Amino acid sequence: MSDAGNRPIRKRFAEGTTADDLKAYMAPFVATLGYKFNTEDDFVGEVLSSELEILEQTGDVFCPCRIRTGDPKEDAKIVCPCIPFYLKQFAAMRKCWCGLFIRIDVEDGAELIGVIEEPESGVPIDVPVCRVGDLADGQVRHVKIGKQDIALTRIGGEYFALSNICRHAFGPLADGVLDGYYLMCPWHGWRYDVRDGTTDHPDADVKTYHAHASDGEVLITLTV
Ligand code: SF4
Ligand code: FES
Incomplete structure (x- = not known):
């Protein structure tokens, strides 16, 4: 694999970005799509701290519960929040894959935390x-x-x-x-x-x- 596959897709967040910065950036965006952060604050904190680690390693906030392929086009679909790419699936589950975001009308997100396995393509x-x-x-x-x-x-x-x-x-x-x-x-x-x-x-x-x-x-x- 070439170095190109390993390069960050884009740089949106400055050095020193915190979980609160991510929240402030993401909350209004996901709200327009009908989502909010999970009501389980500890879980949200864990996911965001994984995203911050990934940001430091790669230069972008790739999803912590999914695998990067090294193909920039494919990986652009798993930059958080990835909701626009998976509108149907997430609407059916009432959450994103990781459970970081839940539908706005869900009152208690406790049962919607945790990762749902994506179907494997065998590739x-x-x-x-x-x-x-x-x-x-x-x-x-x-x-x-x-x-x-x-x-x-x-x-x-x-x-x-x-x-x-x-x-x-x-x-x-x-x-x-x-x-x-x-x-x-x-x-x-x-x-x-x-x-x-x-x-x-x-x-x-x-x-x-x-x-x-x-x-x-x-x-x-x-x-x-
Ligand atoms: S599945 Fe959830 S946590 Fe993962 S990138 Fe998509 S929105 Fe973010
Ligand atoms: S946990 Fe590994 S040997 Fe006990």
């Missing part, structure tokens, strides 16, 4: 997650792509990606220690083979993803 896409120089051999890095929580590592120049969530008690595997091809959970030491996600514990393997380097970037393949 694999390579998502750039960092530069090759960002990950040295033997290091592990935490990567979030939409809802996918991933531990990415490099061993002998090869890249391996697996779920970041330990199957024992949800420990963060990206904070674990590598021993050869084995990644040890930092909480209670369960070991996962980064090549295939297997562990010694029954029925506790984790998902793996294809990862590789191209044009100086590390890419993880996801199916959307």
Whole structure:
């Protein structure tokens, strides 16, 4: 994938933008479409803080619950608020995919928080997650792509990606220690083979993803 796919689509928000700035910008716009912020303030705060992280990384407020493709045209459809692109779907659900926005007539948005899975088209896409120089051999890095929580590592120049969530008690595997091809959970030491996600514990393997380097970037393949 070229660098062009990784460039921000546009820059609308200055450095130092806060959640309140996003709210002030978005509220009048979504109101014209018949939406408002979810009534669950804590949830709204969480989503907006994810958007601010994404803004810092990419230069725009891409949706935190969906996967960027690297194609600027496609990705323009998931800049928040993306409501104009999905009027029919959101009207039927009375919320946006993430639940950040709900229809104006919904009084209690508590049941409308959380992500609704988009139907998968089965199309694999390579998502750039960092530069090759960002990950040295033997290091592990935490990567979030939409809802996918991933531990990415490099061993002998090869890249391996697996779920970041330990199957024992949800420990963060990206904070674990590598021993050869084995990644040890930092909480209670369960070991996962980064090549295939297997562990010694029954029925506790984790998902793996294809990862590789191209044009100086590390890419993880996801199916959307
Ligand atoms: S689904 Fe909701 S939170 Fe995500 S970009 Fe669209 S409006 Fe924003
Ligand atoms: S949470 Fe990972 S070993 Fe316990």
